[in-house]
Amino acid sequence: MIRTPLRPLARILDARRKGENPDAIERENLRIRHEQMRDKARLRAEGRLLVMAVMFFCAFGVVGARMGTLAASEPMEPRAQATGASIIANRADIVDRKGRIMATNMETFSLYAHPQQMIDPERAATELVKIFPELDHDRLRKDFTGNRKFMWVRKKLSPEQKQSVHDIGEPGLLFGPREMRLYPNGALAAHILGGASFGREGVHSAEVIGTAGIEKFFDKELRDPAREGAPLQLSIDLTIQSAAERVLLGGMKLLNAKGAASVLMDVHTGEVISIASLPDFDPNDRPRPLTEGDASDSPLFNRAVQGVYELGSTFKIFASAQALELGLVNPGTVIDTSGPMKVGGFKIGEFNNKNYGPLSVSDIIVKSSNRGTGRMALSIGSKRQKEFLEDLGFFEPTPLEIVEAKGGQPLLPQKWTELSSVTISYGHGLSSSPLHLAAGYAAIANGGHYVAPTLLRQDGPRLGPRVMSERTAAQSLEMLRKVVTEGTASFGEVPGYHVGGKTGTADKPKRRGGGYYKDKVINTFASVFPTTDPKYVLIVTLDEPVETSGTKPRRTAGWTAVPVAAEMIRRVAPLLGLRPDVETRHLTGIINTSN
Incomplete structure (x- = not known):
């Protein structure tokens, strides 16, 4: 902007020549400048007032239109604009x-x-x-x-x-x-x-x-x-949960066990009907976690989910099922289980140094032969064995909906050698939880599909991918039934419910220094019932049990875990709505006098 001086030199010189006062020129120029500034300020203020007037007009117009709309509308009861969820x-x-x-x-x-x-x-x-x-x-x-x-x-x-x-x-x-x-x-x-x-x-x-x-x-x-x-x-049934915990606690005390766990699972939906771990606690007064020692000594430790153990001979049915699936054997195929048998420089023996000799695949499961399942594992091969067990869920924590499930990571061998394949075939060298085992047995019971365990109520079956054929599953189920009727789980028979299952007695590993205890075991009985139309899988695991009613202490699963599982099935089967299959017999010596 060009500013005009208040005392321009040309006009001052001209005024002096004419005898006029030069100060009058400055006053006149100052007056003109003030009038120009006043005019600009007035125009700016008028513009602002006009904008505000328009805004007020619009606002009052909107309010008036809304009032008119409300006045013309029909009367209604007031309703909350927000849901009641915010109040909850x-x-x-x-x-x-x-x-x-x-x-x-x-x-x-x-x-x-x-x-x-x-x-x-x-x-x-x-x-x-x-x-x-x-x-x-x-x-x-x-x-x-x-x-x-x-x-x-x-x-x-x-x-x-x-x-x-x-x-x-x-x-x-x-x-x-x-x-x-x-x-x-x-x-x-x-x-x-x-x-x-x-x-x-x-x-x-x-x-x-x-x-x-x-x-x-x-x-x-x-x-x-x-x-x-x-x-x-949840999928849990409180009545069945109470019965299962009561039986498990009684068995734990009677057999002098340090701890116990059980899992009852629907083989078609994956619903966990009951899951128990002892010792337990009252969640109304939850104890503090242990800061030292073994975490499994705490009542907070969930043995059914977090506890990863070598589950012993319960794994043998997986070795035979895979061999059947691959067409390497059939239930009647005879395998020589005679000793000696060495793999990787280690001797493979039988329980109590038994020597069964030639056995059919079915009898290998019934008599629980380590050498028999070991030889089937060698014919399967490490790679295929790993793939099969991975399909059954033994490589990852179970997807159960509790935070502790993530801690149940199976322990796998660092190198899967031939020796690893043999020992894993009879349940040593791979540690998993009882819940993993329940899912594995459910695949056999439901016709060959993996089903993920869940704690949420399901509306119907939710079978996962197929891991074995229906024929293999049926043959394996028949073997499990023979284990109860003819083999190591004879105490597992419950009249009317056709129980099938497999025992597992595993030496307990030492916490420090490696090796195993000679007088401490972890016993498991994995069962399916009824085998005529499989509905449920029941896993019972006891930590350091010992049966002392005889002259010598007995620590095998057939004497400890099996009777507990049988009593549990006897209690819960009627609660599950399963009718016992009672065989009718011809009554002799009775004469019909109605004619």
């Missing part, structure tokens, strides 16, 4: 397959203190210790009489405890409402549920979060307001 702040319930409560919420109160507002803090400390003996009186009195302005006293109170604290009459003791997770069945299905605790906490509310088990696996879903309080339904 509690955690969703967990129910069993029949809708019975396994985990729910209960309204309770927390207890906190404002020491600065207390009238008699020492008396308050004394009275609180009478109500809660686990509190430290000296520490409580020091906190109450110190400079603290706020402190938690108890996170959860029962109604009786709340009333007792209220009766103290101390204004500095206050209550905060909150919800807590309640497991009304106590320790029943504890390892499935896991437990919950408080997350973010405030005076008037607390966030309930899952800490283990299915509570943690489905933590987001259980806290999702969009569920609108819909419960999470």
Whole structure:
């Protein structure tokens, strides 16, 4: 912009020649400049006022149009514009397959203190210790009489405890409402549920979060307001779970076992009807994890899922099934099981140094011959054996919907040699969980399909990929039946239910230094019932059992795990809706006098 000087030199010189006052020129130029600036400011302000006027006009127009629309519309009852999900702040319930409560919420109160507002803090400390003996009186009195302005006293109170604290009459003791997770069945299905605790906490509310088990696996879903309080339904049947745990506990105590586990699974849907691990705990008062020693010594350890063991001769049916599938043998093929047999410089022996001689494939399973399955494994080959076991799920943790399942990673040999193939064929050299074994036996029972175990209620069969032919599965199932009727699992017979299965007795490995204990075993019985129309697989595993009713201690699975499994089937089969197949017999010596 070109600025015009207020005292232009040409005009000043001209004014002096004419005798005029040069200052008048400056005043006139200043007046003109001020008038120009005033005109520009007025125009700018008028423009702004015009824009604001248009905006107000539009706003009032919209409001007026909306008011007119509402006035012309029909009257209606007011409705909430948001769903009620935002109001649902509690955690969703967990129910069993029949809708019975396994985990729910209960309204309770927390207890906190404002020491600065207390009238008699020492008396308050004394009275609180009478109500809660686990509190430290000296520490409580020091906190109450110190400079603290706020402190938690108890996170959860029962109604009786709340009333007792209220009766103290101390204004500095206050209550905060909150919800807590309640497991009304106590320790029943504890390892499935896991437990919950408080997350973010405030005076008037607390966030309930899952800490283990299915509570943690489905933590987001259980806290999702969009569920609108819909419960999470599991495949577990509480009645069957209770019966299984009761039988398992009785067997564990009777056989002096350190621990025990069981898995009952539907062979067509993969639903886990019951899964138990002992010793257990109460999720309402979940114990702290061990900070030293062996994790399996803790009641929190889930032996059915996290426990990976060498499951012994229960693996022999997989070796024979693969040999049948490949056409290398048939059930009647005779294999010489005589010794000696050496593989990789190691001698392969039989239980109690037996020498069975020539045996059919079926008899190898019935008599549980190590050499017989070892020779079948050599004919199969390491590569094909690995592929078959991988198809059966023995290379990865089971996909069960609890966080602990990830810890059940099978232990595989670093190098899969011929010796590894032989020992794995009879259950040594590969460690897996009882749940892995249940899935493997389910493939035999359902006609040859792998089915993934699940804790969620299913609407129907969900068979996975085929891992063996239906013919192979049927032949293997017939062998498992013979093990009960003629072989090492004779105590497993349950009249009317046609049980088939395979025993497994595995020496327990030492924690340090390698090698195995001579007098400690892990026994397993893997069973299918009824073999006439297979519906369920039951796995029972006992840690360090010993049967002492005879003159000598007996530690084999036939004397320990098998009777426990048989009693369990006897209890749960009717609860599963299975009718016993009772054979009718001709009654002799009875004369029909009706004619």
